[in-house]
Structure formats: structure tokens, C-alpha cells
Amino acid sequence: MCIVLGKYPITGDTASEIAASVEVAVSEGRLSPGETLPPVREVAQRAGVSPGTAAAAYRLLRERGVIETAGRRGTRVRPRPASTFREEIRIEVPPGVRDLATGNPDPRLLPPLHDALAAAARAHAERPAMYGTGDDEELLALAGQRLRADGVPPGPLAITSGTLDAVERVLIAHLRPGDAIAVEDPGWTALLDLVAVLGLRPVPMRLDDEGPLAEELGRALHDGARAVVITARAQNPTGAAVSAARAAELRELLARHPEVLLIEDDHGSGFVELPLHPLAGATTRWILVRSTAKSLGPDLRLAPLTGDPVTLGRLRGRQRLAAGWVSHLLQHAVAHLWRTGAVDAGAVAASYARRRDGLVAALAVRGVPAYGRSGLNVWVPVADESTAITRLLSRGWACAPGARNRLGSPPALRLTVSALDPPEIEPLAADVAAALRPSPSGRYG
Numbered sequence: 001m002c003i004v005l006g007k008y009p010i011t012g013d014t015a016s017e018i019a020a021s022v023e024v025a026v027s028e029g030r031l032s033p034g035e036t037l038p039p040v041r042e043v044a045q046r047a048g049v050s051p052g053t054a055a056a057a058y059r060l061l062r063e064r065g066v067i068e069t070a071g072r073r074g075t076r077v078r079p080r081p082a083s084t085f086r087e088e089i090r091i092e093v094p095p096g097v098r099d100l101a102t103g104n105p106d107p108r109l110l111p112p113l114h115d116a117l118a119a120a121a122r123a124h125a126e127r128p129a130m131y132g133t134g135d136d137e138e139l140l141a142l143a144g145q146r147l148r149a150d151g152v153p154p155g156p157l158a159i160t161s162g163t164l165d166a167v168e169r170v171l172i173a174h175l176r177p178g179d180a181i182a183v184e185d186p187g188w189t190a191l192l193d194l195v196a197v198l199g200l201r202p203v204p205m206r207l208d209d210e211g212p213l214a215e216e217l218g219r220a221l222h223d224g225a226r227a228v229v230i231t232a233r234a235q236n237p238t239g240a241a242v243s244a245a246r247a248a249e250l251r252e253l254l255a256r257h258p259e260v261l262l263i264e265d266d267h268g269s270g271f272v273e274l275p276l277h278p279l280a281g282a283t284t285r286w287i288l289v290r291s292t293a294k295s296l297g298p299d300l301r302l303a304p305l306t307g308d309p310v311t312l313g314r315l316r317g318r319q320r321l322a323a324g325w326v327s328h329l330l331q332h333a334v335a336h337l338w339r340t341g342a343v344d345a346g347a348v349a350a351s352y353a354r355r356r357d358g359l360v361a362a363l364a365v366r367g368v369p370a371y372g373r374s375g376l377n378v379w380v381p382v383a384d385e386s387t388a389i390t391r392l393l394s395r396g397w398a399c400a401p402g403a404r405n406r407l408g409s410p411p412a413l414r415l416t417v418s419a420l421d422p423p424e425i426e427p428l429a430a431d432v433a434a435a436l437r438p439s440p441s442g443r444y445g
Contacts, residue, residue, distance in 0.1 A: 013049060015056035022057070023066050026077055037067060037075045063177045065196040078196060091389060093398040099419060100428075101400040103236070105271070105294045105376065106418040109351060111342035113297070113333065120332035129328035135159045136331035142338045143290070143304035146269070152288055153281040156312040158319070159326045161301045163267055163291040164190050166315065167229070169322075170287055170307075171198055173314035174261045175226055182220035182228040184212055186379070186405035186412065188236045188265075191229060200227075204407040207235070209373040211242035214249040221253060227261040228254070232276055234268030234294070234375025237405045237414040239356065241268070241374040247277035254282035261311070262286040267303075270295030272374045273349035285311050294376065295345070296337055302330050352376060355417040355425065362429035368436060378415045382436055385411045391435035397428060 010025065012018035025031040037058075038046070044054035058075060061067040068078050093099045140157045148154065160166040175181065177199030183191060185204030195202050203225050205216035212230055220228065230250070233241040242250070254262060262283045266276060269290045280288040287307035292300055306312070319325070337343065356372045363370040363380065372378040382388045385401045392399055392413075402412035420428065 010047075012047070012057075015053050015060060018043075018047065018049075018054070018057035019060040019064075019066075022061055023064065026066055031077050033077050033079045035077045036073070037077070039074065059177075062199045065199045068199075068201070069178075091393070091398060091401070094393070097393060097396050097398050098424070099398050100415045100417075101398050102419075103376065103400070103414075103416050104298065104418060106351070109271075109343075109348045109418075110297045111337055113337075115340070116333040116336040116342065117329070119336045120329045123332045124329060131324075133325070133328065135325070136328060136335055138339070139304065139331045139335040142335060144306075146338075147288070147290075147304075147306055150269075150276040150278065152276075152278045152306060155306040156309055157304060157306050158312055158316055159331060160289070160303050160305060160315070160319065161323065161326050162293060162303050163265055163289050164194060166287065166289045166303055166305050167191065167263055167265075168194055168198075169315045169318045170261070170263060170311060171200070171227065173318055174285065174311070175200060179227070180220075180223065180225045182212075182217065182225040183407075184229070184231060184235065184240075185407040185409045186237055186402060187229075187407070188231070189404045192405070192407070202407060204409070206409065207238065207240050209238075209240050209371060210246040211235070211240050212246075212250065214246070214253060217250055218253050221257050221260065225260065227263065229263045229265065230279060232264055232266040232268065232278065232288075233272045233274055236375070237377050237400075237402070237412075238379040239372035239375045239377055241272070241274045242277050242279070244277045247279060251279055251282040254279060258284045260285070264288040265291075267291040267294060268375055270343065270345050271348045271352060271376075273346070273353055274374050280306070284308060287311055287315070292334055295343060295348070296334060300330055300334060302326055302334050352418065355420045355422065358422065358425045359415070359417055359420070359429060362425050363432060366429055366433035368429070368433050372417075376416050376418045378417060380413045380415065380432065380436075382411050382413055385413065388413055388435050392431060395431040395435065397431060 010021045012021050040054045040058060041051055044051040067075055069075050144157055178201060180201045180203050181195055182203045182205050184207050203220040203223055205212040205220055207213060260283050262279060264279055266288055271294050278288060280286050285308055287305050289303050289305035291303040356378060359378050360370045360372050370378050370380045385403060389401060400414040402414060
């Protein structure tokens with residue numbers, strides 16, 4: 001059976017077929033973001049299927065993050081459907097252009113893995129990890145010590161394959177499609193994509209250098225947010241870090257909504273000089289997750305986390321049903337790196353801070369506001385992202401468009417400082433200032 005939605009025919013006799021056809025139309029650009037779809041009864045009538053079948057097709061599409069129901073405005077293709085990932089909003093970096101867009105750590109500051117992997121191999125030879133083997137006890141003990149030293153409440157521990165792995169499992173266990181979730185705006189690209197894929201409704205929270213504004217969190221909670229995701233330090237893309245004063249404000253607000261799921265991302269542990277001011281424990285259900293990607297290397301794919309017993313139990317249950325566990329070879333390797341002090345966290349943090357703070361200061365001298373209190377990135381507000389990116393490319397610099405990170409916040413560019421060498425800071429600042437300068441006509445662009 002064929003349904004004509006706009007200029008594109010949607011085919012199918014079952015809910016799965018109809019949903020798949022709509023998803024293909026969206027991914028191919030023949031159904032545009034924001035385009036309104038017919039009501040369920042009209043779809044059923046035109047397709048010759050039951051209203052229940054049409055409703056089931058729409059439900060599948062909502063669960064996949066392709067469409068959303070917007071009250072009186074009806075059902076429409078999501079402004080950023082899950083089939084169009086934010087990570088795909090990128091620019092091609094021509095040969096000879098310095099790449100400040102990827103967001104990777106400086107490879108020179110990552111530890112060599114030879115000894116750690118050799119130690120893991122020896123441990124595996126002596127006692128191979130088999131089905132049913134628990135997480136590495138030494139790694140759990142070291143993670144627990146570090147968390148307690150930073151003031152995180154005691155709780156059960158788990159190991160996942162990175163921050164997003166933990167966040168996805170917890171969100172699936174606690175929320176359902178259509179539930180509201182408070183997220184930072186601008187925020188982490190991968191998280192915003194995940195929220196769309198799960199069919200959740202993002203409630204943006206504006207932030208400053210000290211993290212999400214208290215009034216923004218308060219508004220999100222008042223509007224019914226069932227979960228909140230907050231970055232403790234090295235916020236991507238702005239570099240915000242939750243201060244002690246801001247943490248007290250946010251904890252007070254969260255304590256009034258103990259049923260809300262709190263997800264705290266502390267991926268900055270190990271390469272950020274600012275202390276952690278945890279929110280963990282302010283609500284009944286919470287997790288705090290620490291990826292090792294930026295401090296030890298993205299390919300290790302490992303993140304310890306803690307949380308309340310119910311949430312950690314649900315996470316472990318879903319993990320057992322899927323991947324089962326994180327490679328014990330990787331767990332042994334990370335434990336070895338931590339135990340032997342393979343990374344001088346203070347020196348690494350200082351290296352990133354010199355580059356980041358140096359660039360922010362150099363831009364300020366040239367009258368260009370920029371943000372970057374911690375972490376690897378500098379966030380530069382602009383009038384028009386495309387024009388600024390094009391001008392910087394012509395000067396030999398590639399940066400990331402802020403559109404990847406934004407929901408409703410103003411345009412900006414993200415510059416990753418980990419690729420910078422100190423002598424490049426002044427030339428880069430001069431080129432950024434020139435790229436943002438109005439043209440002789442008085443117009444930007």
C-alpha cells in the first residue's frame with residue numbers, strides 16, 4: 001500500500017514497513033526536518049490499514065527518534081532526526097590546514113601502553129577471564145579510592161565501555177520515549193544524538209563558566225524533566241566547570257526533586273586542574289561516570305562509574321544482556337597505568353591550561369570574547385558560523401561548527417587546543433580576530 005506524504009510516497013502494509021519507509025524518506029532528505037505528518041487516522045485510511053497499525057508505526061518512529069508529537073502542532077519529523085547525526089555536521093580539512101576540530105587529546109600527553117598491556121597479558125596467562133568473571137578488583141578499588149578522595153558518596157561500582165555506554169544503559173533503564181531530559185546547551189554532540197535516538201525530549205539548560213545556571217535547572221525541573229545530565233568539568237564544548245558555589249545551588253534544587261535521575265559526567269578527571277564539586281547523591285537515583293578517554297587514550301574504551309544501588313543494578317543487568325562485560329585485558333591495563341602513576345595528571349592539566357588560557361587571553365586582547373575555563377576546547381561566539389569557518393580555512397585553520405553542539409544557544413565555533421603548540425597561539429588569535437571582523441561593506445560575510 002502507498003501513502004503520499006508531501007512529495008514522497010510512503011509504502012508498507014505493516015507498522016514496521018510503514019515506519020521503515022518513513023525513516024528512509026527522512027534519511028534521504030525527501031521528508032524534511034520539521035515537516036508535518038498526517039494524523040494517525042488519515043494515515044490508516046489512506047494506507048488501507050487499521051488505526052492501530054498506523055499508531056504502531058508512529059510509535060516505532062518516535063522510539064527511534066525520527067518523529068515527535070508536538071501537541072496541537074501534530075506529528076512531525078524531528079528538527080534533527082536521529083538519522084542525521086550531529087557528528088555528521090563537519091567540514092573537510094584540506095591538506096596543509098591545521099585541524100582544531102576533532103576534539104581529540106594530545107597524543108604526546110597520553111601514556112605509552114606497552115608495559116600496561118604486557119602486564120595485562122601476563123595476568124591473562126596466569127588466570128584467563130572467562131564467562132561469569134567479575135570486574136577487575138584492583139581497578140574497582142583504585143576507582144573507589146579516587147572517587148572518595150574527590151568527595152563522591154560511597155556506592156557500588158561498575159565498569160562500562162565509555163561514558164556514552166553508561167549513559168545509554170541508564171537512560172533506557174529509567175526513561176521512556178517522550179520523557180523530558182535536561183541537557184546543557186551548548187552540549188556534548190554524542191549525548192544530544194543519543195537523546196534523539198531514544199526519543200527523549202531535550203530541555204536545554206543555558207550555562208556559564210561555572211556550569212548550568214541554577215534558574216535554568218529550576219525551570220527544567222519545573223517543566224517536568226525526569227532526568228538531568230550535567231558535566232562536572234571540561235564541559236564540551238564550552239570548558240565550563242561546576243564551581244563550589246554553583247554546586248551548592250544545583251544540589252539544593254535537585255534535593256527538592258528526589259525522583260529525578262541525575263547523570264554526572266566527570267570525564268575531566270585526570271587532565272583537568274580544577275577540583276571536582278560533585279552533585280552525586282542529591283537525588284535518590286544518580287550515577288557519576290569517569291571516562292579514561294582523554295587522560296589515558298580513547299581506544300581504551302573504559303569508564304568506571306558509581307551510583308545508587310538500584311541504578312547500578314539496572315545498568316549491570318542491561319550490560320549482562322548485551323556486551324556482558326568490558327574486556328578484562330583493558331581493565332588490567334588501566335589498573336596498571338593508575339597503580340604505576342604512568343600519567344602525571346598535574347603536568348597534563350597544566351599543559352592543556354597553558355594552551356587554552358593562552359588562546360582565551362590572546363583573543364581577549366584582540367577584543368574577541370571566548371570561553372574555556374577547563375578542558376580541551378575554546379568556545380568562540382560568532383555572528384555566522386559558515387562565514388567564520390570559511391575565512392579561517394582560507395587562513396589555514398579548521399575548527400568545528402557550533403551547530404553540532406547547539407539546541408537554542410547562539411552561533412559559535414569550537415577550537416580544540418590539544419592540537420596547538422604554544423608558538424601557534426598568537427597567529428591563531430590574530431586569524432580568528434580577522435575572520436570575525438566585518439567586511440568593508442559593513443556586513444558580516
